[in-house]
Amino acid sequence: MKKTLISATALMAAMAGTAMAGTLENVQERGAIQCGVTSGVPGFSVPDDKGNWKGLDVDLCRAVAAAVFGDATKVKFIPLNAKERFTALVSGEIDVLSRVTTWTQTRDTQLGINFAGVNYYDGQGFLVKNELGLKSVKELDGATVCVQSGTTTELNMADYFRAQGISYTPVVFDTNDQAAQAFDSGRCDSFTTDLSQAAGLRTRMQDPSSVGALPEVISKEPLGPVVRQGDDTWFNIVKWSHNAMLNAEELGITSANVDKMKAESTNPNVKRLVGLDGPKGKGMDLPDDWAYQIVKQVGNYGEAYERNVGKGSPLGLERGLNALWNQGGLQYAPPMR
């Protein structure tokens, strides 16, 4: 009985411990941000051969660390599968979820979480083997499709096929990696996921050149970082870390020229971003040079994009929807003033 009581008390203490506390204070006390990422999606979050995490989602967490600690390395990455991610966030196991997560109404309003922006505008597509000679998703009638469980992808596919009157058999796996492998080994005729992830997973297949994407993009997938609901300070920090990267790109500030810009620029927008002027870190309990540290250590959004998923990476994706608003894309950050 004593044991039961003790463990029950411990359980209650654990449940109470994760209640609404200031995430920023917790993070500062711990000395590191705990960031939930995928268990390996090339371009977004994947460990390299030395065990360092790389990717667009990873850079977002690094940016938050740079803002909070002035040190982009103070992040602990926690790989999660799609099913675990929201529970891990809500229970306090992680501080930020940066894991190719689609912003939807249900998730935003019913799960006790908040989306802090969109760091990648994506859409869902289908990969098939080129040898089948398919031209359209509409030719997939009767096909077997591999998909990851617990994703919006699964629902989009069902909606789309239902609307088109196409019959299909889903084979559902725990991780996108497993689903991609199953497709690669011939268990399925097609593999569906967000196009950016498909591009990454394709690079890992036995013969990437034998696999192609069908032209249809069947959904809107705004992917972004997620925080717990009810801690507005932390929500603001994550949101503005992302905005700072976008604004830096818009102002032409890069990790290479940020010191020079800080010293020489007379542009008031630049001066506000590097923390010489304007709101600085007030209201977020951050140091004055928080945005400077982000650009200095992680780079602006364009730099992060190019090295992880763009031309400078094996994925080689165009900017497309993810170009800045003044270059024909959707990435638009509110001004820093």
Place this chain on the structure above:
Amino acid sequence: MSSDISNSGHNPEGGPAKPKAPPQNKPKFWNDPKKRSLLFQVLLLSALGFVFYSIIDNTLTNLEQRGITTGFDFLTEEAGFGIAMSLIDYTEASSYGMTFIVGLMNTILIALMGIFAATILGFLLGVARLSDNWLISKASTIYIETFRNIPLLLQIFFWYYAVLRTLPHPRQSMEFFGTFLNNRGFIVPAPVAEDGFGVVVFGFFAALIGSWLISRWSKKRQELTGQQFPVFWASLGLIVGIPLVLFMLSGMPLGLDHPELKGFNFKGGITVIPELIALWFALSIYTAAFIAETVRAGILAVSHGQTEAATALGMSKAKTLRLIVIPQALRVVIPPLTSQYLNLTKNSSLATAIGYPDLVNVFAGTTLNQTGQAIEVIAMTMAVYLTLSLLTSTFMNWYNSRIQLTER
């Protein structure tokens, strides 16, 4: 003490009662072991109740504070996702409640298939390990020691990735007698009942009842006269023969829906998906190794004197095994066998690793994620495994009490 009590009621002198006895008769309640233990049990129960109350209350308060919706309303909402294999009609338009049923039925299916195969294989292996034949007993030993000592998840992966994944594509399917084997599964023609098939079904049940009556009659006759009747062969003849004759007489009212390669996959027929096959093989083969050991223990527990006595009575070897050894061995075998059945059922939740749509994969996986109702979904899933396990053990306990030695 006892005399005190018997005297306390009436005063032999007829005068007013003297106030000296009572303190001894009515001990303080904490000195009465019965009341004391009752008190402690009440205290314990209320403490336990308080702990559970706090946990539940704490959870609900926290959920509300974080703006997480709770309740079971989601069960009636449209699920909107497909499931690879369903024993009942299921479409994307079905509700989340239906995904629960589909997952549950798939779990029960794999559990029953696994228990059936593991029991047969396990009994054969257990007997084989005790065989006098060196080759048979060593082969059985090697089997048991190998499969018992490799983690089940690895075995599932082995069957799924190493064996079934390497099968050819649908277009190059292996074909035997109208069935096809490829990396999408095992495709067999589906039987389709036509008009008049009901007669055959009726005949089958009639034969079942008939053989039950025969076995009762023969038992009575043997008790009265000592004469034996070949019940097994008679029943087999009835159960196979009657439906077969009716089937022929009514003009074979059973069609076959042959699978055909159309487009990507086979249309028609029944497709047994590779996930089911891999899981079934792995669960049966793994659990059979444990059952074999249980069976061996049971047989060794029957003293050799029993066999000798049977031989002395002139019983054949087969009869000794069937009538003397196995019935006594079963007493020892059944309780651990129940545990193995429970293990198999619970282990079937590893299905999620290879994408077999069982309860954990479908309901505690996709449904949980799409609705976000983690606590409700997990509670329902746990309740299912608990119920399945309790039902299994209730049945096995009933069976166990039936086959216990009746001591006269």
